[in-house]
Amino acid sequence: MPSKPKNLVRIDKTDRRILEQLQQNGSLTNQELADKVGLSPSPCLRRVRALEDSGVIVRRVTILDHKKLGLALTAIILIGMDRHTPERFSVFEEKVAEFPEVQECYVITGQDADYMLKVVVPDMDHYHDFLLNHITRIQGVSGVHSSFVLRRVIDSTALPLGYLS
Structure with a gap:
């Protein structure tokens, strides 16, 4: 154990x-x-x-219903950085924290990416603008791979408390 x-x-x-x-x-x-x-x-x-x-x-x-507020598109973005230095990561993290579209940001391993973002926007036009005018302009971003959520199967904020003694 x-x-x-x-x-x-x-x-x-x-x-x-x-x-x-x-x-x-x-x-x-x-x-x-x-x-x-x-x-x-x-x-x-x-x-x-x-x-x-x-x-x-x-x-x-x-917790708000994103679709009822016109935020119909959820994107998962994998982001690669050109250098793995504390300064590069710090600059990236400070910049993405400024964007209200970003709901979640994780440093990840096991992918050809350093970060994974969950982004919510009204539509593909807004996503395109967000990607080109915000994300790709952050110093050090060297690669971006986007996936789009078709349907939420599980959408929970609850932690599994059954493991607690």
Whole structure:
């Protein structure tokens, strides 16, 4: 069995139930959450605050329907860099952080690319403009490979908590 990193936060079954409920609906009131996990409101609130203070709960967000807002095209972009230096990577990461179209950015291995971006835009014309006028103009970008999402099969933000002891 793999060893656990030393900086892990200990989560018991009640904390896990709280986290599972909040991942499904972050807007639950404390009373609603307490009812769902079988606690009274005060201990429930204390546990939620402890999970926030420990950094387990990073933030709460509202997830929007991208298509209803006219953002119909999702692209996955693999990006190669000309040099693998901390300075090149830092410049790239700072630039892509400025673009609201970029939902996710990962440094990756195992591909002919250094980065993978998930980008959401209204349509192919906007994507073309974004690619040519933003991504390819970042210093160090040497290759770009785009794929387009046809259908979301699984689209979840929930973490698998079953592994927690």
